[in-house]
Structure formats: structure tokens, C-alpha cells
Amino acid sequence: MKLTLRIWRQRDAHDRGGFVRYEVSDLSPDTTLLEALDDLNEKLVGGGEPPVAFDSDCREGICGACGIVVDGCPHGPVPGTTTCLLPLRAFRDGATVTLEPFRTGVFRVVRDLVVDRAALDRVVQAGGYVSVRTGSAPDASVLLVAHDDAERALDAAVCIGCGACVAACPNGAASLFVGAKLTHLAALPQGQPERARRTQALVAAADREGFGGCTLHGECQAVCPKHIDLGVVARLNHDYLTAALARWWGR
Amino acid sequence: MRLRDTAPAGPLAGRWQRRRDELELVGPTQRRQHQLIVVGAGLAGASAAASLGELGYQVRCLTFHDSPRRAHSVAAQGGVNAARDAANDGDSVERLFHDTLEGGDFRSRESNVYRLAELSARIIDQAVAQGVPFAREYGGLLATRSFGGALVSRTFYARGQTGQQLLLGAYQALAKEVAGGSVTVLPRREMLDLIVVDGRARGVVARDLVSGALETHVGDAVVLATGGYANAYFLSTNAKASNATAIWRAYRRGAAFANPGFVQFHPTCLPAAGEHQAKLTLMSESLRNDARLWVPSRRGDDRRPDAIPEAERDYFLERRYPRYGNLVPRDLGSRAAKTVCDEGHGVGPGGRAVYLDLRDAAARVGAGVLRERYGNLFELYHHVIGDDPLEVPMRVAPAAHYTMGGLWVDYDLMSTIPGLFVIGEANFSDQGANRLGASALMQGLADGYFILPGTLTGYLAGTQLAPVAPDSAEAKAAQADVRARLEKLLTRSGRRTASDFHRALGRVLWEACGLERNRGGLAKAIDEVAALREAFWDDVTVPGGPGELNQELERAGRVADFLELGELMCRDALAREESCGCHFRVEHQTAEGEARRDDDGFAHVAVWMPAAPGRRPQRLVEPLTFETLALRERSYR
Numbered sequence: 018m019k020l021t022l023r024i025w026r027q028r029d030a031h032d033r034g035g036f037v038r039y040e041v042s043d044l045s046p047d048t049t050l051l052e053a054l055d056d057l058n059e060k061l062v063g064g065g066e067p068p069v070a071f072d073s074d075c076r077e078g079i080c081g082a083c084g085i086v087v088d089g090c091p092h093g094p095v096p097g098t099t100t101c102l103l104p105l106r107a108f109r110d111g112a113t114v115t116l117e118p119f120r121t122g123v124f125r126v127v128r129d130l131v132v133d134r135a136a137l138d139r140v141v142q143a144g145g146y147v148s149v150r151t152g153s154a155p156d157a158s159v160l161l162v163a164h165d166d167a168e169r170a171l172d173a174a175v176c177i178g179c180g181a182c183v184a185a186c187p188n189g190a191a192s193l194f195v196g197a198k199l200t201h202l203a204a205l206p207q208g209q210p211e212r213a214r215r216t217q218a219l220v221a222a223a224d225r226e227g228f229g230g231c232t233l234h235g236e237c238q239a240v241c242p243k244h245i246d247l248g249v250v251a252r253l254n255h256d257y258l259t260a261a262l263a264r265w266w267g268r
Numbered sequence: 269m270r271l272r273d274t275a276p277a278g279p280l281a282g283r284w285q286r287r288r289d290e291l292e293l294v295g296p297t298q299r300r301q302h303q304l305i306v307v308g309a310g311l312a313g314a315s316a317a318a319s320l321g322e323l324g325y326q327v328r329c330l331t332f333h334d335s336p337r338r339a340h341s342v343a344a345q346g347g348v349n350a351a352r353d354a355a356n357d358g359d360s361v362e363r364l365f366h367d368t369l370e371g372g373d374f375r376s377r378e379s380n381v382y383r384l385a386e387l388s389a390r391i392i393d394q395a396v397a398q399g400v401p402f403a404r405e406y407g408g409l410l411a412t413r414s415f416g417g418a419l420v421s422r423t424f425y426a427r428g429q430t431g432q433q434l435l436l437g438a439y440q441a442l443a444k445e446v447a448g449g450s451v452t453v454l455p456r457r458e459m460l461d462l463i464v465v466d467g468r469a470r471g472v473v474a475r476d477l478v479s480g481a482l483e484t485h486v487g488d489a490v491v492l493a494t495g496g497y498a499n500a501y502f503l504s505t506n507a508k509a510s511n512a513t514a515i516w517r518a519y520r521r522g523a524a525f526a527n528p529g530f531v532q533f534h535p536t537c538l539p540a541a542g543e544h545q546a547k548l549t550l551m552s553e554s555l556r557n558d559a560r561l562w563v564p565s566r567r568g569d570d571r572r573p574d575a576i577p578e579a580e581r582d583y584f585l586e587r588r589y590p591r592y593g594n595l596v597p598r599d600l601g602s603r604a605a606k607t608v609c610d611e612g613h614g615v616g617p618g619g620r621a622v623y624l625d626l627r628d629a630a631a632r633v634g635a636g637v638l639r640e641r642y643g644n645l646f647e648l649y650h651h652v653i654g655d656d657p658l659e660v661p662m663r664v665a666p667a668a669h670y671t672m673g674g675l676w677v678d679y680d681l682m683s684t685i686p687g688l689f690v691i692g693e694a695n696f697s698d699q700g701a702n703r704l705g706a707s708a709l710m711q712g713l714a715d716g717y718f719i720l721p722g723t724l725t726g727y728l729a730g731t732q733l734a735p736v737a738p739d740s741a742e743a744k745a746a747q748a749d750v751r752a753r754l755e756k757l758l759t760r761s762g763r764r765t766a767s768d769f770h771r772a773l774g775r776v777l778w779e780a781c782g783l784e785r786n787r788g789g790l791a792k793a794i795d796e797v798a799a800l801r802e803a804f805w806d807d808v809t810v811p812g813g814p815g816e817l818n819q820e821l822e823r824a825g826r827v828a829d830f831l832e833l834g835e836l837m838c839r840d841a842l843a844r845e846e847s848c849g850c851h852f853r854v855e856h857q858t859a860e861g862e863a864r865r866d867d868d869g870f871a872h873v874a875v876w877m878p879a880a881p882g883r884r885p886q887r888l889v890e891p892l893t894f895e896t897l898a899l900r901e902r903s904y905r
Contacts, residue, residue, distance in 0.1 A: 146440035154397035161408030170401035
């Protein structure tokens with residue numbers, strides 16, 4: 018296959034940046050987009066030019082490192098995939114494909130297609146955990162968790178923290194990400210003692226980081242490579258309201 | 269140098285508790301005076317950093333990723349072993365110990381493996397308390413499944429993404445300590461050298477991968493949790509950036525390297541296709557609970573798999589190993605697959621793959637149940653290959669996956685450099701010559717949550733450490749070395765890319781130091797790797813400068829280290845004149861084509877000491893003694 022790649026090049030956070038066109042050819046339709054970028058980079062490096070910087074690691078869709086806006090869509094045109102698993106057969110032979118970073122108000126461009134997503138870590142640090150010290154855990158066998166509750170928790174816990182939901186959202190909201198973490202822990206008995214606190218702390222942290230508010234556009238669930246849906250945002254809203262009311266009543 | 273198992277004497281059971289009882293303690297108020305450096309934030313690094321932070325130490329945790337949640341532990345699929353006898357099938361600490369030691373073909377320490385088995389149950393307690401959503405039975409109890417090399421069901425799992433869920437548990441524990449102020453996570457930092465002062469590890473030189481600035485981090489001890497080096501083969505199941513640089517730099521500063529030639533090849537990976545392929549994708553061993561591996565009985569049979577009748581299929585693992593069947597350990601599974609492919613029965617392009625078939629299981633339990641057990645694996649397979657494995661059997665082939673070798677550590681997980689601790693896959697300690705499935709997560713977490721916090725405390729309590737300034741002579745010298753090396757990489761102005769050299773190295777290692785090794789091939793490979801290394805420093809090109817995000821500079825530095833380590837891997841494989849576990853020397857095999865150990869000559873850990881430039885490294889040995897289990901030939905037949 019042959020493609021024209023229109024790639025956002027930006028030297029660092031202070032550079033203005035712009036699109037540069039590259040031709041890639043002789044590629045099998047089974048090759049992934051990132052392998053095509055690897056190939057392009059080897060040619061650039063061989064010619065003494067700086068390669069296109071992009072994040073990626075596991076190439077199996079689980080580490081969450083990769084993330085490119087492909088033709089306007091985070092992670093590209095195939096639903097339920099990360100960028101690293103996007104095959105060239107998703108494109109027409111000879112097509113021009115535009116590659117941009119996950120650009121939002123919060124994710125600063127570091128270089129080319131690499132962005133800074135540390136804000137997502139800071140949201141988790143605000144309380145996205147169960148406060149249990151190493152060694153103090155009780156015998157796991159005595160805690161019964163209903164099969165369906167564990168499955169529901171896992172459906173949300175599969176979030177890979179890639180940030181595509183934020184990049185897709187017209188408001189730059191991180192509600193799918195936050196809702197997934199809250200739903201994971203709220204579905205399990207271990208998550209109950211800190212549930213209200215956690216909900217309020219994560220929402221406040223997301224606000225502090227500058228993520229936008231959710232107005233239920235649903236773009237996030239359309240691009241989520243792990244099929245996390247707006248149900249987690251409903252859970253977030255429910256728990257936030259419950260926590261706020263409980264506080265208002267002085268409980 | 270005296271290399272020995274430093275475990276306490278006496279009965280195996282309770283050895284670890286006795287060691288814990290004799291380790292000295294550091295008072296709660298003293299702990300915050302100690303600055304510790306943890307490099308790596310995977311299962312081992314994150315669990316260690318979080319646990320040390322909880323104890324009250326000041327911890328800096330470095331990771332080259334943009335977030336600690338991305339370490340390659342995240343990609344572990346199948347599960348984590350624990351001796352909890354959850355299935356009433358006769359499991360126990362003794363049996364997990366036995367299976368793991370025998371699975372490793374008697375090339376690991378009894379004391380370490382026993383400790384691992386003893387601690388395994390608590391890992392599950394810890395992870396469940398953190399909110400890890402393990403699979404559950406309908407009654408609410410934890411579900412288990414089986415893995416290779418075991419006749420019991422002791423593997424706890426969360427679909428095919430157990431590593432991700434356990435890593436998120438550790439990551440969240442780390443987040444809690446960051447919030448509490450005891451741990452500072454430094455993302456996008458790569459360790460490039462170890463700082464040794466008065467013979468003790470006191471810090472690291474790291475590069476800020478965004479600004480390119482070199483930083484010095486000093487403290488009272490350094491913990492390396494930087495994973496394995498299977499990426500030496502270029503194509504492996506490891507993540508693209510997984511590398512050996514941290515452990516190799518430590519080796520160059522004097523930390524001994526144990527069993528570098530012990531590399532695990534995983535039998536069920538998606539086969540390599542095309543020259544553009546960036547890496548290989550694993551299909552979890554857990555599939556072998558339900559799948560059967562087969563090849564056509566007739567050589568070169570190129571009919572579609574569903575057109576090949578039952579009588580013309582060779583279920584080669586069930587034929588060769590009737591007792592364990594498809595659940596043999598990985599070394600045997602990989603070699604058996606290679607054998608049938610070498611005999612002309614392989615399928616797919618080049619005839620290098622075998623079928624992994626779920627048809628019978630789907631008929632037995634239904635497709636819905638299989639999707640619940642392995643759903644994300646089927647989806648991954650579909651993304652990469654385009655088929656639904658419930659309709660068309662998967663094609664799988666062996667690939668480099670995990671390294672049992674690593675930096676040598678004593679029972680306290682300390683390397684030959686005092687104050688340098690090494691945990692998880694980065695050390696060599698518990699897996700012998702072959703790791704059983706679902707044991708890597710167990711080891712990483714046992715090291716990080718339970719062993720290291722105790723032994724590191726014992727080291728700090730028993731050692732007088734003078735303060736070290738970030739601008740001390742040793743730190744400055746290490747930083748100057750790093751700067752010179754980066755400068756050297758950037759000024760080669762050759763014509764070949766680092767990846768080009770890496771691919772060439774991978775081909776040499778795969779041929780000579782892969783599933784089968786022989787004397788002549790290894791001797792030749794040592795020369796070839798040396799020649800490649802010379803060519804690399806002559807002809808590599810690295811564009812850009814040191815003071816910016818320069819991914820090609822990162823890559824070139826890692827490849828340069830693989831080019832040194834690759835030679836040591838071959839030297840180790842050449843020196844070990846026996847076959848054991850993953851290390852199959854064709855000169856040493858039984859009439860049935862199984863590994864033939866030489867327990868008189870090689871029941872030891874091979875421990876390599878770095879030499880001055882131009883000199884050969886020195887091979888020392890740590891003898892292995894077996895008090896509990898009699899040495900015998902492994903039998904899974």
C-alpha cells in the first residue's frame with residue numbers, strides 16, 4: 018500500500034508547529050499504522066533527519082502509551098482499537114491520512130505527536146484508590162464478591178488511561194476516565210468505606226487540572242478503545258449527588 | 269568473592285520468618301531520614317516504592333514511561349499463582365514449591381522458591397484488599413484456573429488482563445503514597461548509570477527524556493526493578509521500550525550477572541509476518557486450559573484447518589506428554605512445536621506455526637463461557653489477524669518472552685554491590701532455567717510488597733552510611749561518563765540506524781542462542797556479536813541533540829547495551845555444557861530428545877563478573893544444594 022501521511026511536527030512545547038507531508042509505500046495492509054511510522058522514521062533517521070516522535074510501548078493495546086488523532090478521530094477510524102493496533106487496511110490505498118497529537122487544553126504537546134498526560138495521574142493521586150497498607154490485608158477468602166459485581170468492576174477497571182476520551186470531548190472533559198475509576202471501586206465491597214470521599218476528591222481534582230465539564234456528548238465512549246460507556250458517567254453523577262446531599266444533611 | 273545462598277539454616281518451612289525475625293529494624297522517626305531510589309514502576313517497582321513509602325522512607329521512583337501505569341507488567345495476561353488450595357485438588361505451599369523448583373529444572377535455590385510459595389497466598393489478600401477485580405464464582409468466591417507445569421488449579425485471574433489489574437493495584441498504592449508525600453514519582457526519566465561510593469550503591473544518573481538534562485539522584489540505597497532483556501532478540505513479546513540498560517550499567521559498575529543465557533520462549537505467540545513487524549504478540553498460556561495444540565499429520569498438508577479430519581491431526585503435546593498434555597511447561601511446549609515444524613508439519617507462512625484450537629472446548633462449555641474467560645484475547649487476536657479464534661483456529665509460534673537470568677542477588681535480594689537491590693524480572697533469583705506460567709507476577713509482587721521492605725530495612729539498620737552529596741566526586745564522574753557516551757552516540761554520523769543493528773543482533777541470537785543451542789553456533793555468534801558491536805560504533809547514525817526529547821538517542825543507547833549483553837548471553841550458553849529447562853544444547857539430550865542435565869558439573873548458578881575493557885568476563889559459580897527435593901529428571905509424560 019501507499020499512503021500520504023500528513024503529520025503534525027512540533028519541536029517542543031514552545032514551538033508553533035505545523036503539518037509536514039510524507040509518502041510511505043510498499044506496505045502490507047496488515048502492517049499497523051505505527052509500524053508504518055517506524056518504517057518512515059528509519060528512513061528519516063537514515064537520512065540524518067529527526068524522526069517523528071510518538072509514544073507507544075506494548076503494541077497490544079493495553080499499556081495506554083500510544084494515542085494519535087487519525088483523520089480527526091482519537092485512535093483512528095476503527096472502533097474499539099488503540100492506535101497501535103490500527104491496521105493500514107482501515108485506509109484506502111493512496112489515501113492521505115492526517116496524524117495529530119491528542120490535543121486538549123490540559124494535554125500540552127511535548128514534541129510532535131507526544132503529549133503530557135500527567136494530569137490523569139494527579140487525578141488518581143487525589144483518591145482513586147483503596148487506602149490499604151501492605152501487610153494489613155485480611156484473608157481474601159472471607160470477602161465474597163458477587164460474580165456480576167466483579168465483572169462490572171472489571172468492565173470499568175479495564176481503562177488504560179490513554180486519554181482518548183479527553184481528546185475526543187468537545188469540552189475536554191475527563192469524565193469517562195474519572196467515572197471508570199469511580200465505577201470500578203464503587204462496584205466492589207472494598208471500595209465502599211471511601212466511596213463518597215473518593216467521588217468528591219476525584220471530581221475536584223479533575224476541575225483543578227482544568228478538564229471541562231461533561232455535557233453527555235458521548236464522543237468519549239465512541240473512541241474508547243476498551244468500550245467503556247457513559248454508564249460510568251451516570252455512576253459518577255449519581256455518587257457525586259449522593260455524596261453532596263449526604264454532606265448537606267450533615268451526615 | 270563469595271557467592272552463596274544467604275538464607276538462614278534449618279528447615280525450609282519458616283526460613284523466611286526466621287530471617288525476618290533476625291533482621292534489624294529502623295525506628296519510625298529515623299525512616300524519613302533515609303532517601304531511597306527505586307528505578308522502575310512495574311509490579312515489582314511500584315509495589316516496593318509504595319510499601320517503602322508506607323513504612324515512612326523518602327522514596328524517589330523513576331520510570332521512563334510518561335506514567336507508572338504503563339510498565340510492561342501491564343501486558344501480563346493469564347494470572348498469578350498462589351497456594352491457597354482453593355480448588356480442593358491437593359494444592360499446598362509444598363506443592364507450589366515443588367512445581368516451581370521442578371519447573372525450573374532444578375536450577376534455582378530451594379530457600380528462595382520456598383519463600384515465594386509461602387508468600388503467594390498473601391499477594392492475593394493484598395490485591396483483593398486494593399480492589400483488584402479477580403474473577404469470581406457465582407457464590408462470590410475467587411475463581412481459579414490451571415497453568416502449565418501444574419496438575420492443580422491455583423492461578424487467580426482477571427480475564428486475560430491480570431497483569432493490568434495487579435499493576436493498577438500497585439499503581440494506586442503508589443498514588444496513595446504520592447498523595448501522602450513519602451514517594452515522588454519521576455516520569456520520563458531513564459537511568460543511565462549507577463553511582464557507587466566506597467563500594468556501596470548510593471545513587472543513579474538519569475536523563476530527563478523531555479529536556480535531555482542529566483540528573484543525579486543520591487540516597488542510601490538503590491532498588492532496580494527494571495524488568496528483563498528479552499528484547500535483545502529484537503522481536504519478542506516485550507514492549508518496544510523494554511530494555512537492559514539499567515541492569516547492564518549496574519553490571520558495568522560491578523554487579524554480577526547470573527545465568528544470562530536463560531531465556532524463556534513462549535510457545536503461543538502470534539507468528540512473525542513481514543519485515544516491518546515491530547514486535548510479537550503473546551496469546552496467554554491460560555488458553556491451554558481449553559485449547560488443544562495440533563499440526564496436520566501429513567507433511568505439507570495445506571488444507572484449511574476445518575477440512576482436516578480428526579484422524580489426520582497430530583495433537584503433538586498430548587501425544588508426547590499424555591499426563592500434562594497441553595499444560596506442559598513453556599520450554600517443553602516451545603521445543604515440541606519447533607520439532608514438529610522442523611519435521612515439516614508446521615502451518616502458515618514458512619511453516620513455522622501450529623494450530624491452537626478451541627473447537628472442542630466451545631462444544632463442551634459454549635462460546636459464551638470462553639468469551640468471558642478470554643474475551644480480550646480474542647479481541648486482540650481479531651485486531652491483529654482479522655479472524656475470530658472461535659471460528660478459525662489460531663496460528664501460534666514460539667517467541668522470546670521472559671528472562672530467568674538477571675543480576676545476581678542474595679537471599680535478601682541484594683546484588684554483589686552492597687546497597688544495590690534488584691527485584692522482579694531484573695534479578696535471577698527464583699525461576700531457575702524455566703519459569704512456570706503465572707509465576708512472574710507472583711515473584712514481582714512477593715519481592716516488592718513483602719521481601720524487599722524487610723531486607724532493605726535490615727541493610728539500612730545495620731550499615732553506617734555517610735551522607736553523599738549530589739556533587740560528590742563519584743557522582744560527577746558517573747555523570748561525565750554518561751555525557752561522554754551520549755556525545756559519542758550523537759557524533760557517529762554513520763549510515764545505519766540503531767534498529768538496523770538491533771535486528772541484526774536479534775537474528776544472530778535467535779539462531780545461535782534460541783530454542784536450541786550448540787557449541788559451534790554459539791562460538792560463532794560470540795564473534796558475530798562482537799563484530800556487530802564494532803560496526804555499530806563505526807556506522808550508527810543518531811540525529812538530533814542531547815538537550816531535547818530524542819527517541820532515537822534513547823533507542824541507540826539501549827541497542828548499544830544489548831550488543832554487549834548479547835555476547836554475554838552466548839558466552840553463558842556456551843559455558844553451560846548441559847541442557848536444562850530453556851537451555852537446550854543439542855549435544856546434551858536424551859534418546860527421547862529431552863534435556864539432559866549434568867547435575868555433577870552444572871548444579872550451580874553461573875555468575876559473571878564484569879572485566880576491564882578488552883578482557884573477558886569472569887565466570888564464577890554459586891553451588892545449588894537440594895536438601896528437600898531429590899534431583900531427578902523432569903517428567904511430564
